[in-house]
Every structure is written in C-alpha cells, then in structure tokens.
Amino acid sequence: MEPIADKKMAIFRSTMELVRENGFHGTPMSMVAKHAGVAAGTIYHYFESKEHLLRELFEYAQQQAIAVVAKETCETIPFKTCFFNLWNGLYTFYRENLDLLKFFEQFVNSPFGADRPPIEQDKFYSLLFAFFERGIQQGELKPVSSKILATLAHSSILSTAKLTAQGRLQLNKQELEEIQLMLWDGMSLKR
Amino acid sequence: MEPIADKKMAIFRSTMELVRENGFHGTPMSMVAKHAGVAAGTIYHYFESKEHLLRELFEYAQQQAIAVVAKETCETIPFKTCFFNLWNGLYTFYRENLDLLKFFEQFVNSPFGADRPPIEQDKFYSLLFAFFERGIQQGELKPVSSKILATLAHSSILSTAKLTAQGRLQLNKQELEEIQLMLWDGMSLKR
DNA sequence: CAGTCCCGAATGAACGTTCAATTGGTAGCA
DNA sequence: TGCTACCAATTGAACGTTCATTCGGGACTG
Numbered sequence: 378m379e380p381i382a383d384k385k386m387a388i389f390r391s392t393m394e395l396v397r398e399n400g401f402h403g404t405p406m407s408m409v410a411k412h413a414g415v416a417a418g419t420i421y422h423y424f425e426s427k428e429h430l431l432r433e434l435f436e437y438a439q440q441q442a443i444a445v446v447a448k449e450t451c452e453t454i455p456f457k458t459c460f461f462n463l464w465n466g467l468y469t470f471y472r473e474n475l476d477l478l479k480f481f482e483q484f485v486n487s488p489f490g491a492d493r494p495p496i497e498q499d500k501f502y503s504l505l506f507a508f509f510e511r512g513i514q515q516g517e518l519k520p521v522s523s524k525i526l527a528t529l530a531h532s533s534i535l536s537t538a539k540l541t542a543q544g545r546l547q548l549n550k551q552e553l554e555e556i557q558l559m560l561w562d563g564m565s566l567k568r
Numbered sequence: 569m570e571p572i573a574d575k576k577m578a579i580f581r582s583t584m585e586l587v588r589e590n591g592f593h594g595t596p597m598s599m600v601a602k603h604a605g606v607a608a609g610t611i612y613h614y615f616e617s618k619e620h621l622l623r624e625l626f627e628y629a630q631q632q633a634i635a636v637v638a639k640e641t642c643e644t645i646p647f648k649t650c651f652f653n654l655w656n657g658l659y660t661f662y663r664e665n666l667d668l669l670k671f672f673e674q675f676v677n678s679p680f681g682a683d684r685p686p687i688e689q690d691k692f693y694s695l696l697f698a699f700f701e702r703g704i705q706q707g708e709l710k711p712v713s714s715k716i717l718a719t720l721a722h723s724s725i726l727s728t729a730k731l732t733a734q735g736r737l738q739l740n741k742q743e744l745e746e747i748q749l750m751l752w753d754g755m756s757l758k759r
Numbered sequence: 760c761a762g763t764c765c766c767g768a769a770t771g772a773a774c775g776t777t778c779a780a781t782t783g784g785t786a787g788c789a
Numbered sequence: 790t791g792c793t794a795c796c797a798a799t800t801g802a803a804c805g806t807t808c809a810t811t812c813g814g815g816a817c818t819g
Binding site: 597598608618714 | 775776777
C-alpha cells in the first residue's frame with residue numbers, strides 16, 4: 378500500500394466528517410474543498426467525480442475495518458478468547474471512528490451499496506466467515522452456516538455501537554460483556 | 569386515524585419506491601410527481617417541503633411497523649411462542665415491504681435520523697421494550713436491560729432481512745429457525 | 760520545458776419551490 | 790331548479806439557487 382498524498386488524505390477525512398454531519402447529499406464538493414483546505418478543482422485532480430470519491434472513501438474505510446478483524450482473529454489464540462477480542466476490537470474501533478461508522482451505514486444503504494460485489498468476494502466478510510468457520514471446525518460453535526454466524530455477530534456489534542454512539546443508550550462495561558455473552562451462549566455448542 | 573387522501577397516498581408510495589431505487593438525493597420532487605401521476609405543485613399542497621414529505625413518510629412507515637409488533641405481542645400467548653411469532657412477523661413484514669425497509673434504513677442513518685426523539689419516546693421501541701420486560705418478569709429471559717434485549721433481537725431481524733432481500737444471502741426455512749433459536753438460546757434463562 | 764500539483768472563478772444543468780390560472784364541487788338562497 | 794359565491798384541489802411553466810464539474814493558468818520540480 379503506497380502512502381496516500383496529504384491532500385488526498387485531507388479530502389478523505391473531511392468528506393467522512395462532513396457526510397456524518399450533513400449526510401450524503403448535504404455535503405457539496407465546495408464544502409469538502411473548503412473544509413479540507415483545498416480548492417474545488419484539486420479534488421478533481423485526485424478523484425474523477427463525487428461518486429468516485431465516495432466509492433474510494435468507502436474502500437479506504439473498509440480497509441481499516443479489515444485491519445481490525447485481521448489483527449484480532451489470530452489463529453494461535455483459543456477460539457473463545459478470540460471471539461471476545463474480535464467483538465471488543467470491532468466495537469471499540471467503531472466507537473472511536475464514528476465518522477467512519479456513519480459513513481459506512483449511509484453508503485451501504487444508498488444505491489451505491491446496491492452494486493457491491495457478492496458477499497463471497499467482500500474481503501471484510503470473507504475474513505469474518507473464515508473466522509467463524511474455524512469456530513465450527515473446532516467444535517466450539519453450532520454447525521450453522523458461517524455466514525449466518527458472522528452476520529449475526531456483526532449486526533450485534535454495529536447496532537450496539539450505533540446506539541451508544543448516538544447517545545440513545547448508555548452501556549457500562551458489564552452490560553457490554555452481557556451482550557457478548559448472550560451472543561456466545563446462542564452460538565456456542567457447549568453446555 | 570382519518571383516511572389518507574388518494575393523491576397523498578400515491579405520493580407516499582412513489583417516494584418510498586423511488587428512494588429505494590435512487591436513494592435519498594437521487595429522487596427529485598419532479599420525479600416523485602411524475603411517478604405519482606401528479607403535478608409538482610400538488611405535492612406542495614400536501615407537504616410543506618421535501619423534508620416534511622420525508623419525515624411524514626417515515627412516521628407513516630413506522631406506524632405500519634408498530635402495527636406488526638402490536639399484533640404479535642399478545643399478552644395471552646406464552647412468551648416463548650410470542651417471541652418467535654414476533655421475530656417471524658417482523659421479518660416477514662420487512663421482506664414483503666422492501667421499499668419501506670430500505671427507506672427506513674436510509675432515513676435513520678441520514679441527518680434526519682439524528683434528531684429523532686429519545687428512544688424512550690419512540691413508540692416502536694417502547695413496544696419492544698415492554699415486550700422484553702415481560703419476558704424478564706416472567707422469568708423467561710436473562711435479567712438484562714430490556715433495551716439491550718430488544719436492540720439485539722431487532723438488529724438480528726433487520727440484518728437478516730436486509731441480507732436476504734438484497735440476494736446477498738439465501739436462507740431456507742430451517743436456517744431462519746436456527747437464527748431465531750440462537751437468539752433465544754442466548755437471551756433465555758436456561759432451565 | 761515538460762510534468763505534476765494546485766487554484767478558484769466560470770459554467771450550465773438540475774433542483775426545490777412558487778404562483779397565477781383552472782377546475783370541480785358544494786353550500787346558500789330565491 | 791337555477792344562479793352565485795366560495796374554496797379546496799390541481800396544474801405546470803417559471804424562478805432563483807445550488808451544485809458538480811470544467812478550464813485556463815500559476816507555481817514548483819527535475
């Protein structure tokens with residue numbers, strides 16, 4: 378991965394921040410330009426169009442999420458530990474990158490999100506699938522489609538992060554653990 | 569609830585359908601007007617602005633979802649049965665009303681969604697909370713905040729519906745049941 | 760001087776909204 | 790029954806604004 382030019386990075390960051398505040402349509406290119414300390418024309422030096430900017434930003438954001446998953450799904454650690462690490466890792470990542478989370482959600486629910494590659498080719502989900510596949514192989518999880526397990530787990534992380542981030546719900550450490558435990562109880566074979 | 573004028577209804581339906589296909593910003597009022605078989609000006613007879621139209625449509629859509637929850641959360645039916653009924657009822661509702669689901673998701677993740685009332689005043693979630701509260705009282709569910717339980721359950725429904733609706737995942741009847749069962753296993757007090 | 764990076768005023772299309780005009784229906788009255 | 794007055798519903802062309810994008814040029818680099 379080659380380093381990303383300063384201005385390009387600034388454009389990325391500004392876009393994410395502004396989209397979170399003003400929404401997809403509510404952030405004109407001129408606003409991005411001003412916020413990023415860049416001329417309007419400069420954006421078009423780096424991106425073909427607004428749509429391309431948005432798509433590239435999505436991919437960039439996804440890379441970051443992928444890095445978190447990759448980091449937490451370590452083969453050498455016991456599966457159950459790994460499971461909780463992953464949940465916490467992703468949850469913390471989303472909480473610390475609210476701009477990204479909000480941008481993500483807006484993107485996948487917009488028409489852009491419609492023409493994404495099939496889920497098997499999605500690098501983020503592929504990693505998740507592989508991880509849960511491992512859990513099944515090792516006899517830790519119920520023998521259910523790994524896609525189902527991954528989706529269930531991820532949706533619980535996302536919805537928890539969204540809810541607490543918006544301030545619509547406050548959770549202490551213990552409650553967060555309860556959520557993870559419920560998920561584990563539902564998915565695991567044991568007991 | 570007084571009956572909604574024909575044209576107003578047509579505008580609602582067209583907006584929902586078009587927003588699903590073209591997204592929030594991608595559907596100009598002129599497009600809504602043409603699709604609804606109505607003049608542009610007519611929309612402004614019923615709605616103050618585009619924003620008002622969108623907000624009213626959201627409320628209208630929410631009413632429908634509320635009706636489903638109200639129908640399925642019957643006090644006289646055993647809690648566990650009710651739980652599965654609710655899951656299936658909502659899931660089926662979303663699957664049969666994709667326009668609505670997509671509109672919903674776009675709305676709550678847009679800046680509009682930011683200034684919604686606190687969750688306690690949200691009629692939809694209040695119903696859900698009450699239902700899960702009942703489960704706790706009756707000793708069927710773990711003594712966890714009903715808000716957590718409700719959120720977890722609903723997010724599993726939403727993500728399942730979204731994924732299958734987009735065709736990114738296909739689930740047969742048995743797999744749907746497995747999802748519900750995992751959820752139940754996680755949330756219920758074991759005996 | 761060729762190439763890259765960057766600027767920001769200018770452009771033209773698209774959009775939300777307005778409004779003067781038209782229609783259709785209904786209530787009041789003789 | 791016929792006449793008038795009134796109002797809500799509806800129309801679509803027109804308006805003013807906003808926006809994504811373009812482009813001619815400046816500045817720095819090798």
